[in-house]
Amino acid sequence: MSEAVVSPSVLRMRRISLWALPMALALGIVLQSHENAWEWWRSRELFAREVPASTAASLGGADWKLMGLRRVAERADGRAVMLLDMEAVVRDPEAFAVLPCRLVLEAPDGRRWSPQFLTPSEVNRLPERRGRTIPTCTQALASKPTAGVTLRVSEGFVLPAGMDRQVRPVLSLPAGRPHYLRFEIPG
Structure with missing residues (x-):
């Protein structure tokens, strides 16, 4: 070879x-x-911006303000039914209309609860809600509002017993990430 x-x-x-x-x-x-x-x-939601009670903060093309978080009912198993109301004044319609909207309730230990469907009997207990439909966060973004429009947003939550006084609303929008808003509850 x-x-x-x-x-x-x-x-x-x-x-x-x-x-x-x-x-x-x-x-x-x-x-x-x-x-x-x-x-x-x-x-990701990496940087929280603390929003004092009764003030508005800018995020994702709108100025957001917490209007209220209240307990509207209690289920048979002791869980609390909560209703979160927010107000958004649209400043930049293009940035505002980017989905999805993340509006959750957060406990001090970091646990989070996402919105849940509430039965009409739970929501209609409030006199100001009877016969009215208030959009969820995602519905408000999808409505493609114009600049200057003020939108009311509402989400329903079901929390474990005893958690209703410990949670804080957290709002995150694609146009604002990695920043997000954490609202203080008026006391």
Whole structure:
């Protein structure tokens, strides 16, 4: 058998290629993950802005104000039915109309409760609600309001027994992330 003779320049190219392969793979991973990291950053709620009671704060193209958080009923298992009312004055309709809206109640330990559907009998206990439909946060954003319009937003929550006095409303919008608003309850 005859041995194949490989020139030194071919050997050098093979070594360079073998060393360049891990670097090219690492660069590809960095470039691919950069887009994912940016999406993660834009979808997270990382920086809270504390909003004092009875004041408005800007987020996502609107000035938001907490109008009230009240207990409207109690279910048979002891859970509290809460109704959250907010007001939004639209400043930038394009930024405001970006979905989804995250409006939750947050406990001091970080637990969160998302809005839930409330039965008409639970909501209609309030005289000012009888026969009126007030949009949820997502419905208000989807309505594509014009600048200067004031919208009332309402969400219903069901909380475990004893949690109704400990929670605070938290609002997050895509145009405002990674910042979000945490409202103080008037005392």
